[in-house]
Amino acid sequence: MKKYMSFKIPMFAVGLVLGCAAPAFAAEVYSGEDIQREIIGRTIYLSVPLGGEFPLNYRRGGVVDGNGEALGLGKVASPKDSGRWWIDGAKLCQQFKTWYGGKPMCFDLTRAGSGKVKWLRNDGDSGIARIGGG
Secondary structure, three states: OHHHHHHHHHHHHHHHHHOOOOOOOOOOEOOHHHHHHHOOOEEEEEEOOOOOEEEEEEEOOOEEEEEOHHHOHHHOOOOEEEEEEEEEOOEEEEEEOOHHHHOOEEEEEEEOOOOEEEEEEOOOOEEEEEEOOO
16 A cells, blocks of 8 residues: 555656646636626625624725724724725726725635635735625
């Protein structure tokens, strides 16, 4: 048995080098239509590092608002803000009045399991969010 295992590991390594290991499954990236259908009109709950969730409401008509009071955000920043959202190709973009200095930012979104989305912001920050109801 030991001889078999020592043979299998190098063959797997050779497969990785040659690119013929187990097939990689591409993450399902949201399109602009997917964003409109599955994100807009709902509350998105961003997971935060110390536990809890931060709600962002993507309202129909282009308004986005958030409230971090439940997480104690008021101690370090303005706990509430609102702004606008828009879809640029396959990216969800937003700009708040005060958060992030009012700077616009855009996100690539991919499905991360049932009712979850992985986001990658144009500055490289990323995370997971739960898609809530409308």
